[in-house]
Amino acid sequence: MNALGGGVYGYGMPLGNEEAQAETSIWTFGNGGSWTDGSKVTVDTPQNLEAVQFMQKMVQEKATQPNPGASDRTPMLNVFIQGKIAMAVGLPPTVGQIKEKNPDLDYGIAPIPTKSGEPVTLGVADHLMAFKNDGKKQTAIKAFVDYFFSKDVYSEWVKAEGFLPTTKSGAEVLSSNPDLKTFLDTLPSAKFYPSTNTAWSATQGAIQSLVGQVAQGKSPASVLQAVQKKADAAS
Structure with missing residues (x-):
């Protein structure tokens, strides 16, 4: 060839x-x-x-x-x-x-x-899922998800894994990274x-x-x- x-x-x-x-x-x-x-x-x-x-x-x-x-x-x-x-x-x-x-x-x-x-x-995406449980477990799950996807915690995890964020706050934190800028700019237009x-x-x-x-x-x-x-x- x-x-x-x-x-x-x-x-x-x-x-x-x-x-x-x-x-x-x-x-x-x-x-x-x-x-x-x-x-x-x-x-x-x-x-x-x-x-x-x-x-x-x-x-x-x-x-x-x-x-x-x-x-x-x-x-x-x-x-x-x-x-x-x-x-x-x-x-x-x-x-x-x-x-x-x-x-x-x-x-x-x-x-x-x-x-x-x-x-x-x-x-492409992986999914974080949880079963429907009783009230106390649901409260605990919500607390974990809120913590995990909080701006500072989630952005650090994304950086360590080399992924792109699925939240706007995470994208804002990572927007200063020149290696990710083009990826982040096109992320809103992603089709799955x-x-x-x-x-x-x-x-x-x-x-x-x-x-x-x-x-x-x-x-x-x-x-x-x-x-x-x-x-x-x-x-």
């Missing part, structure tokens, strides 16, 4: 099983697409198809790393950190990994490009997986196992139709 000058590939596109749903979501969301319409999981839509067609065009025109259909995100980002990929979608922890593994890397952080120019990014939809788990699994085929020349329409079939069966 051709590379830019100095053996550097243009864009890191990880369509392997690890995070294919994340990479695909970035492109579909950036094209105005979505994975749901109300309570229905919608994969095979015009916006999503156009996005996946563009992904395939990137591969066909040799703008990506070799064999993106078998590339997982973690090893791809390691190649980016080594300076062998010019552009990739990264995470806040990627900044720390660069400082650790290749502090001399000359790089910048920018919002994800979109078709309309309107900002959008992929948001429809993880509460009972069909999403099967849909995500189908995306992870099937979407890499577009990098091998399979029709994007047929791939999205196959994923949609899995989603419909799980509904």
Whole structure:
């Protein structure tokens, strides 16, 4: 495969099983697409198809790393950190990994490009949950949650873990960190997986196992139709 000058590939596109749903979501969301319409999981839509067609065009025109259909995100980002990929979608922890593994890397952080120019990014989240209990336990749970998400406590935890805050007060505390500024600026425009939809788990699994085929020349329409079939069966 051709590379830019100095053996550097243009864009890191990880369509392997690890995070294919994340990479695909970035492109579909950036094209105005979505994975749901109300309570229905919608994969095979015009916006999503156009996005996946563009992904395939990137591969066909040799703008990506070799064999993106078998590339997982973690090893791809390691190649980016080594300076062998010019552009990739990264995470806040990627900044720390660069400082650790290749502090001399000359790089910048920018919002994800979109078709309309309107900002959008992929948001993922873990959830802090508690069972419904009697009054005393509920009071204790509320006290813990209030403490944990208080501005100073929560921001310190976020910094230690390398995550982004889910509260406005936490974002205000961390806004002075130049490594996080671009991430924080785009956070309000984040779109999330429809993880509460009972069909999403099967849909995500189908995306992870099937979407890499577009990098091998399979029709994007047929791939999205196959994923949609899995989603419909799980509904």
